[in-house]
Amino acid sequence: MYKKKLVIIILHHGFEATTFLRTKFYDEIKKQFDVIIFTPNYSEEYFISEFNNFYKIKNLNIQDSTKLERILLKIFLRMSYHPLKSNILKLRLKKNKRSFLAYSINVCMNIFLYKMKFLRNFSIKIFFTKINDEDLVSEMHFHEKTFLIIGTNSWSIQAIKLERLVKKNGGVIIHYLIGWDNLFNKTHFFSEPDLLLVWSEIQKKQAISLHNIKNEKVKIVGSILFEEKADISKLFNRDDFYKKYNLDKNKKIIMLGTANNYIYNSNYELIKLICEAILKNKIDVDSQLIIRLHPQSRYKNISTIYSDNQFDNYKDLVNIFPFISFDIPQVMSDKLKFDCTKDDLENLKNIVFHSDLVINVASTISLDAALYNKPIINVAFDIPRKTYFESCERCYEYDHYNLLLQYRGTDIVHTEEELISKINFYLKNPLFKSHERLEMLKSQIGDLEFPPSEMFLDILKK
Numbered sequence: 001m002y003k004k005k006l007v008i009i010i011l012h013h014g015f016e017a018t019t020f021l022r023t024k025f026y027d028e029i030k031k032q033f034d035v036i037i038f039t040p041n042y043s044e045e046y047f048i049s050e051f052n053n054f055y056k057i058k059n060l061n062i063q064d065s066t067k068l069e070r071i072l073l074k075i076f077l078r079m080s081y082h083p084l085k086s087n088i089l090k091l092r093l094k095k096n097k098r099s100f101l102a103y104s105i106n107v108c109m110n111i112f113l114y115k116m117k118f119l120r121n122f123s124i125k126i127f128f129t130k131i132n133d134e135d136l137v138s139e140m141h142f143h144e145k146t147f148l149i150i151g152t153n154s155w156s157i158q159a160i161k162l163e164r165l166v167k168k169n170g171g172v173i174i175h176y177l178i179g180w181d182n183l184f185n186k187t188h189f190f191s192e193p194d195l196l197l198v199w200s201e202i203q204k205k206q207a208i209s210l211h212n213i214k215n216e217k218v219k220i221v222g223s224i225l226f227e228e229k230a231d232i233s234k235l236f237n238r239d240d241f242y243k244k245y246n247l248d249k250n251k252k253i254i255m256l257g258t259a260n261n262y263i264y265n266s267n268y269e270l271i272k273l274i275c276e277a278i279l280k281n282k283i284d285v286d287s288q289l290i291i292r293l294h295p296q297s298r299y300k301n302i303s304t305i306y307s308d309n310q311f312d313n314y315k316d317l318v319n320i321f322p323f324i325s326f327d328i329p330q331v332m333s334d335k336l337k338f339d340c341t342k343d344d345l346e347n348l349k350n351i352v353f354h355s356d357l358v359i360n361v362a363s364t365i366s367l368d369a370a371l372y373n374k375p376i377i378n379v380a381f382d383i384p385r386k387t388y389f390e391s392c393e394r395c396y397e398y399d400h401y402n403l404l405l406q407y408r409g410t411d412i413v414h415t416e417e418e419l420i421s422k423i424n425f426y427l428k429n430p431l432f433k434s435h436e437r438l439e440m441l442k443s444q445i446g447d448l449e450f451p452p453s454e455m456f457l458d459i460l461k462k
Helices: 016-021 024-032 045-050 067-079 087-096 100-115 118-127 134-142 157-168 203-213 224-228 239-245 268-278 311-320 344-356 364-371 392-397 399-405 416-428 433-445 452-461
Strands: 008-009 034-039 056-058 146-151 174-175 195-198 218-220 254-255 289-291 323-326 357-360 376-379 411-413
Touching: 008 016, 008 134, 008 157, 016 024, 016 146, 016 224, 024 224, 024 452, 034 134, 034 195, 056 411, 067 118, 067 157, 118 157, 118 399, 134 157, 146 157, 157 174, 195 203, 195 452, 203 323, 203 433, 224 344, 224 452, 239 344, 254 268, 254 344, 254 416, 268 311, 268 416, 289 344, 323 344, 344 364, 357 364, 357 416, 364 376, 364 433, 376 416, 392 416, 399 433, 411 416
Parallel strands: 008 034, 008 146, 034 056, 146 174, 174 195, 195 218, 254 289, 254 357, 289 323, 357 376, 376 411
Antiparallel strands: none
16 A cells, blocks of 8 residues: 555635645645545646646536436535524525514424434435546555545535545545635535534534534634735735835725625725715825725626626726726636636735725625734625615624624724725724734634644644
């Protein structure tokens, strides 16, 4: 037997590729392990060029499934987490204005499905076809040990089948927390993992409470993505940054991180509102605006519910307001959704680091801003106004963001006037709430004193 361990990584979208492959974790894992990547964009030139030093890259054919498997998958998703311990079900039912009776029936059905997980495991064994990958089986037998690594917000029929295959051949199943919001509404464990690696104590409690994962199977390692973001050694100096984005060195920088269209479709109106406030001196500190578009706003060639329907209008704003600049993530693939280049992560780090104030709509950008101790304003109004359950305001009731707000590290604004007032305040008082931002950050990403990538690798080695 070959005395080297094998790591299999499943990628469903670009967020996982950024976390696993464009961080220090990737640099170390390829030195110490043989790595096989399963990804739907296995044959795309940019991906092969960037990661051509892997042991193997294989096709994750997410379209290869039977109709029965797809039906069962939809049922399995109702078994994912305890419905009474999350606000998601409550919000969905309120939005649809269902009666108390309908609400009660729906909750009971979800609890029943949650409790009947053994039926899910039985159904997978009986009705899901097996993967016939003799090459992969041979690799597992050839290596000393096999680890299958899956991101917590990824699920597909192919992933379920790969889990079964790896488990059958003596491998270890490891799920890693990709995003701080995953455990409430994006994570689906189709079988209990051998290990679940999370960022912080608060997420360990969520995994145990919501998903009934055993305490001894949940390990805190921290965020390998935020470890990468905390490394500022390669950032532009101030002059180079201003030059790259055509900014004025004598003005403060306001950063606006847009949301995808499903969460918030008033991005264009919000940008215009802030620009007009700058132009009319309602913002009384000389300022300029840099807009970072959400990666989900733009696929490479297709349109989805997340796509920004105002995208083509942004170029007109640049002609009207000369003090704004855009950073547009370069989405490289339609097969591996939202996958961007390594440079995109560096661009995001630079923008947040060099900005004086960060504005967003219920976004992870709030944690990026807290990492560099930047004031944070969360927008909770639409232009024009909408009902509560159609408005972005509902997002602040989501469990993960509701927990974040308890630390009071951000300011939520509900009107245009309140937004302008907070902008003026924080441009003059940038250190206000510094302590609250630090505590908020630590609650979610854990402690970076011990490098998360090294803690993850230590687990694989031991």
